[in-house]
């Protein structure tokens with residue numbers, strides 16, 4: 001089976017882009033990726049589009065075809081498909097594209113992730129985003145994505161005697177890194193005190209524990225080993241790609257702060273890559289809520305359960321022991337649901353190619369990305385590297 | 388939206404907490420399941436209705452300030468995960484209490500209440516909430 005390489009990346013800025021449509025930002029990211037890969041759109045064997053809520057927010061389905069047409073490539077008749085696994089849609093689209101190339105069916109694929117989150121207003125969006133949790137048995141009772149994260153947080157803090165300042169450090173780190181990322185939604189640094197004093201959303205979580213609703217689009221071009229050899233392209237290799245899915249509702253899980261699919265996907269991806277966690281130079285984690293950042297670091301294996309605090313104390317900044325979310329993470333780079341999973345891999349690509357500018361981490365050899373669906377129904381983990 | 392047919396379909400579970408028991412392993416499920424995730428095919432056709440008493444304890448809780456439109460008039464409200472004495476955990480609101488009295492481990496019992504103001508079809512939803520056991 002063919003190895004898979006990333007040979008190009010492109011992004012539209014994340015943020016509140018009231019003057020831009022879903023198709024505009026998706027096309028911008030896609031064409032930038034094509035440009036950076038040095039390919040022609042006629043070379044594309046397939047297009048995979050990650051999008052979570054387009055049907056509800058923009059009342060637009062089949063985004064893969066819409067974007068492809070709007071990019072002016074309908075005349076190439078490339079197969080395209082939208083992939084949906086709620087907040088992990090982008091990472092799932094990337095994984096499907098990898099599997100497509102590995103199958104030998106085609107040599108080049110485009111992966112896109114796009115979401116337009118600011119089309120509707122606050123309370124209405126809470127209702128719509130609640131479709132990523134169990135509508136009938138969670139949202140029906142008044143649960144929201146933030147409330148479920150808060151339920152995990154309360155129990156975690158109680159069982160491990162962890163205070164809110166530990167959670168806040170995930171957000172503070174995200175904002176510090178995003179201040180160096182011109183595509184980020186928020187480019188302001190925040191202090192621990194600001195993070196602790198924000199408006200409550202679902203106690204114990206406040207506004208600074210919660211990733212924002214962002215518009216945004218990210219895109220990558222993938223190629224087979226054959227293509228990379230024949231064209232002398234230096235790509236970033238996809239060394240591990242794993243997905244796992246478990247119980248849907250939070251109340252159906254044995255532990256309120258363990259996402260078993262994350263643990264399983266991490267183990268599988270590392271095994272495929274032939275690496276251990278010690279080899280990983282940086283990680284992009286799915287911290288849609290600060291508590292999920294702690295849980296991800298533990299479930300991925302970087303810290304024992306309840307011990308993420310120690311890992312954070314040892315440094316998660318760009319020069320720390322384990323740099324976390326150099327992009328700015330979901331909290332500060334922004335959280336366009338279907339785009340984030342692709343955006344994390346775009347960041348890993350830039351870091352591995354030594355093209356991350358002011359936020360470049362030294363000597364990045366292997367990078368891990370982690371995307372989570374909803375409150376933890378599924379997780380997708382990728383390991384990327386340069387050889 | 389099919390909201391009316393959904394509401395009708397879910398009435399036994401929402402109104403009197405009807406769950407399911409797997410007659411193969413005797414585990415109780417609420418919300419109801421058609422297949423036991425432990426016994427798989429052995430449970431097919433052997434998931435019988437069982438009434439949940441509604442007694443349990445708080446496993447975790449949150450005070451919700453930002454809500455969907457149908458819950459705005461109730462905010463802030465306490466949402467909790469309850470471990471039922473029959474075994475399953477469920478999500479539900481804890482009402483009629485002072486916020487500071489809600490704690491992990493507190494015993495609760497279910498009550499029948501209005502859940503949300505109105506859905507898209509103008510329907511008022513009723514179902515279970517919880518109160519602290521005095």
Ligand SMILES: [Zn+2]
Nearest residue numbers: 409412423426
């Ligand atoms: Zn059973």
